[in-house]
Amino acid sequence: MARDSYCMSNAPMYINSYAIDHIIGESAWAQRIRKRILQVAAYDYNVLIAGPSGTGKELIARAIHAHSSRSDKPLIPVECASIPSGLFASQLFGHVKGAFTGADHETAGCFRAADGGTIFLDEIGELDLELQAQLLRVLQEKQVVPVGGHTPVPVNVRVVAASHRDLRQEVRAGRFRLDLYYRLNVVRMDACALKQRVEDIPLLVEHFLAKAAMENGLPLKRLSADAIAMLQAYDWPGNVRELQHALERAVVFNESTVLSPTAFEGVFDTDLELEVQGQVPTSTEAVLDALPTPEKAKLAAESLRVGEDEEENWPTLAALEEAHIQRTLKKTFYNQSAAANLLGIDRKQLARRIKKYGMQIPRRSPGRPARS
Structure with a gap:
């Protein structure tokens, strides 16, 4: 079964690959974030990482995975902003053979590729409301239905999401679903601007x-x-x-x-x-x-x-x-x-x-x- 092109990692990230010593610095923020990574990694709760672009949000996500009980399973980063809306369901949830023109074989999708491990949804604030609704259903039911299929497939993944946008403001503006925000924002971590x-x-x-x-x-x-x-x-x-x-x-x-x-x-x-x-x-x-x-x-x-x-x-x-x-x-x-x-x-x-x-x-x- 093929893995989709928007699933950016093909190999498990083991505990020493992205340990907290990759968070460089001795500032109060650097010391605090390393401590919080270890605290958060011990639990399976969803995590939302907020902060400006270039501040190391993916590094924080990888460190959380590396120190978690899921570290021997895959970490699958997904760049939400780069997935065309028409391909979103197929790329994240997979599709069966013949589901659409050009679907010559079955694909697993990013969620099934991350089964047992962690999926990192980077720049989740870029998804439109329709795609947010599809994602919310998967998070609620903990199962995916491949495009063209009818049988739900259970998935066991931890979700870590990130955005450079203030998602609370996006919710107020009607651009981000409140229920999805609550699903993701179980544990919030803030990346820090270099200045x-x-x-x-x-x-x-x-x-x-x-x-x-x-x-x-x-x-x-x-x-x-x-x-x-x-x-x-x-x-x-x-x-x-x-x-x-x-x-x-x-x-x-x-x-x-x-x-x-x-x-x-x-x-x-x-x-x-x-x-x-x-x-x-x-x-x-x-x-x-x-x-x-x-x-x-x-x-x-x-x-x-x-x-x-x-x-x-x-x-x-x-x-x-x-x-x-x-x-x-x-x-x-x-x-x-x-x-x-x-x-x-x-x-x-x-x-x-x-x-x-x-x-x-x-x-x-x-x-x-x-x-x-």
Whole structure:
């Protein structure tokens, strides 16, 4: 009996394959999620993992499976967003031979492929209401009816679902079934945006650089302190996945074993990310929003030093922007790519601001040799 193409795993995931030590970091969130994984894994309840894209929701699901009593059975991940609605029932519940044109053989479907193990329904919030109803019936009755068949087939699976959407909001908006939400949300776990655990970035960097070296047979590389600081100041809208890809690109295009901020030139698509999010700010807002909290506090303190009787000297946003750009350029030894990364804007935007404020960029930066 064939397995369907949307069932993305063909082999059981054993307990050591995705143990909790793959959850990298020592932040409060990382320690808490590792503890919760072990607690949740001991029970057979359904789990809903919520959090932004790129935060490791599938890694959490795999760790739950790996530490559960089902670890010697398959974990079947299903990317719900990629399954055409017309193929949903066939792919998840299987079909009998001759059920439709082209059904030349019987298929098991993802639920039967996961029998005895775990099925991971990734991005479940992308299913339309009709498909949600079909899924709900399977969860309620714990059996599937293959397309073209009439005989229910019992299935013994644990369901772990994930979504980057707030499913409670989706329920309120009428886009997600309340009864399905309750079926899935027996145990809720929250993945964490990288910008909320920047203290984990050094350990994540070490992990991904070691992984890149091992997979590609390259010398192990490391980041300079300035590069680490730059990565911690960045907002990471793509979260851990974006960090991993940024490091991989830096490794590919830089021969030095110590990666400085210049190794990340052109890595961050800040403009694209802001446009996709629909949050393109004004130029001043872009700079101020990119500041780490200590810098924001410093600027606020500087502004508040102006007394009420000196309002005519109150600095404008443009003045604050110019002053901060000057400080950032000096900090990065006038490397415009590194400065742009720290400011959360691209190099062209920075160049326009340098021209706007008439800033002078020295040919030889203080304490550093001239760039070639």
